[in-house]
Amino acid sequence: MIEQIREKARELLESGELDVVIGYAEGSDPTRTTPIFCRKPEDTDKLVLDGRCVNTLPAYLNKRHEYPKKGWKKTGIIGKGCDIRAITQLIAENQLKRDEVYIFGAECEGVVAHPEKWDGSLHEGNCASKCSACDVKIPLDTDFYPGEKPEVDRSGPYMVSAPALATLVKMDDEDRFAFWRDDFDRCFKCYACREVCPHCSCNICITDRTMPSWVDQAAHTKGVFGWHLTRAMHLVGRCTGCGECTRACPVNIQVDLFNQKMKEVIQESFDYKSGYSMEVKPPLITYNTDDQETYIR
């Protein structure tokens, strides 16, 4: 599978059709892979694709990062199904044009929840929970797919998958608040959750704004709650559920639980699944005269 992708990537770099191919290479220890930017055809020999490829590479396509500013005409990117969902959403939000990217996709068997859990293979005990209810193992939209791409019915609802969410929802308000307060005590606001997110697109994040200051910048209880709740709200109807914010958190705060909960809410209220259409806009950034709420009409 990866051999075919390597071959195609090499061909497109050689022909000059692509300026770069963003993919995964072996990392600095056997449990990890790392993002690689292939510019030369021979760089494609380094590409790998397996259960350790956790990064959501479309984060690099986000205009906030430096890559899109390089002036490249066309970027090749290797995507798992969930990554391609992120690309789809970026296009739906006018953050990216479809013809700026060339998508290499392949069937995904899931990824490890965290490199720390990699023991040489992917299994029930270490596979990320997002993979358990995944309906894009055969990815949606690809420019290159090794072999024949089977048709998949994705008309069903997006299945929220983290078992931890059910545990949290069952708690009463006080316990749930205590849970987050204790977990957030570890947060030092490194913003790894923000930086790995393909959808955090603001040029200047609201937490970095000082005139006025909307969110306390310090990592005390108020500042940390302020950040995570604001972040969760800003991603409502936009988060495509890659779970990188949780995976990237250096102190294991499962921040994507907020996003997963909001995903349920947005699905029930608007029948909207983010990342499945390049045309349909997220409900909270559009105005609809048929809205069920009278105050907005």
Next chain:
Amino acid sequence: MPNIYQPNLMTIKKVINETPDTKTFHLVFQDEELQENFEFETGQFGEYSCFGAGESTFCIASSPTRKGHIECCFRKTGKVTNALFELSEGDTIGFRGPFGNTFPIEEWEGKNVIFVGGGIALPPLRSVIWNLLDLRDKYKDISIVYGARSVADLVYKQEIAEWEARDDVNMVKTVDPGGETDDWDGYVGFVPHILENDFKPDPENTVVVVCGPPIMIKFTFEALERLGFKQDQLITTLENRMKCGLGKCGRCNIGSTYVCIDGPVFKAAEIDLLPPEY
């Protein structure tokens, strides 16, 4: 003793509106003993607080030879400077300092000194200009080349007139093309250009002190080097972003050099040894 981050309180004795977005404050310490004993040297800076908004870094714009109060001059750009801008006479601000190194004015004795400044960068020069003018006999020719984007952006207009009127100061003023008014009697052109093509200073026994945005410093140094100036004749101040002023918060460093401790005053030869992060 309060910790090193706690400022001393000062009262704003006077506010001067320099330009539509620039003000000068005259400040005295509320603690009389401190007011009596406070000393600094020209080139040093302080951390100025508006309580509720935060702290901002500016030079001390007055000369150490003029006792009684210190002055600062700032343009409103960020959160703190906007808040300071709203303060009026009698209000309280915080001050920590003086910090940093100083202009080596003893080294310049017996020499011609040229001050080159752009826009809001006149305040650091103003301190050393008055310092030298108050010790006038020790120095030969003193020249001031000052430019701003427009006539409205010139700070210290009254003092510029005062320097022009003196026969022991050579005052050259310029505004960027398009920034002139009908009654403008100075040059029109960018500072490095006016310096190189109109003022044309002689490098012999002369030092040049340049203050301005990084891009202006770069072009001015290049112009002066074309006129025959050597690196050890050129001095500037660097204004990297700072928070603590104490060498601890970690953001003003240029390689191993901390602008707050080792600067803000640098010779061109010293800057040449730094990585290009200023």
Next chain:
Amino acid sequence: MRTATLQKNDLDRVIDLLSQADYRVIAPQNQPRLDGPDSIDVAVFKEIQSGDSHNIGEGLSTTGIKPFLFPKDEPLFAYENRGKKVVLTEVSLDFPKTVILGVRPCDVASVSSLDAVFSDKNAGFNDELFTKRLEKTTFVSYSCTEPDVSCFCTSVGLAPDSDKGSDLHMTELPDGTLHVEVKTKAGEKIAAVIDALLSGDGDAVARQQAGVAAAEKITRLRDSAPILPWLQDLGNFGDEMWQRLGEKCLGCGACTFECPTCHCFDIVDENSGNKGYRVKFWDSCQFDHFTLHASGHNTRNSQFERYRNRFNCKFKIYEDVFGEKGCVGCGRCIRGCPVNLDITEYMAEVAHKAAIPNAMSADPDFE
């Protein structure tokens, strides 16, 4: 100074005795987590009471002891605006007598790096919020016997059994006992408190062997000797490696906040009505606005430049300014990096370049 043997299962008694002797006891503790495959074990240093769980001697904690000397946020003073007047109220510098138990050698060695910045050794300015905490803190360190794949302390002049910065050092021996070494007067006080649990004079040979055995398990080996001279050559500041290795960096601050020696901070006023606190809190040189001037000029404008600064800070700036390395090889920046940016790859690359004269050959294909 005194050496002795302590039974490992007496560590709970150690905590009891120290608590009874009015020490605030800080020790690594596993944090509760939600069920499910997405969570991983996290251990952090916490204040613990007699009977609380701890995981002293079990791996390296996710974060270090930095928050107990340099909290992630702390008030510097309180202010109150009263018309034209302002009233300032000092914060207390009276910190509790504290013992940090089970600190790994890398973490305890990092204290001297922080002290170099915050104490008056640095330009004469003494940050008493740090130094007064340090005065009240005793470090009981604990040798590593099972370093993991990201550990590289032996590449920065330390070892899994280093006692640099320690007041009382413990090493777990293969027979399950702890070899105890008193290193300072503060350590003697601890030894006096736990005297009833100490016996004999320990087994110095077994302790030394344990250190050697642990060091042999470290797989990330780098030669850090060529790094300083290579970095001091200003020509290498523009080397192609900075951009090539650093381009994948996404610009979060995980490496800096997990780092035991990173010390950058910001200061803001947190206002509520007419009063509030001026607060000092952790900041990161990896953030884009860290060096952004009010004018819009940014002295470190690209992400790779920010990581170049971080690497230089550890291996050059600290050496130039304080005469020691700013890296203790704990490996947290490697474990915590979302994109596997690995400081030891920079170390290897520099050593490689330093070995080849005039190696600064810019890659013409690299943009």
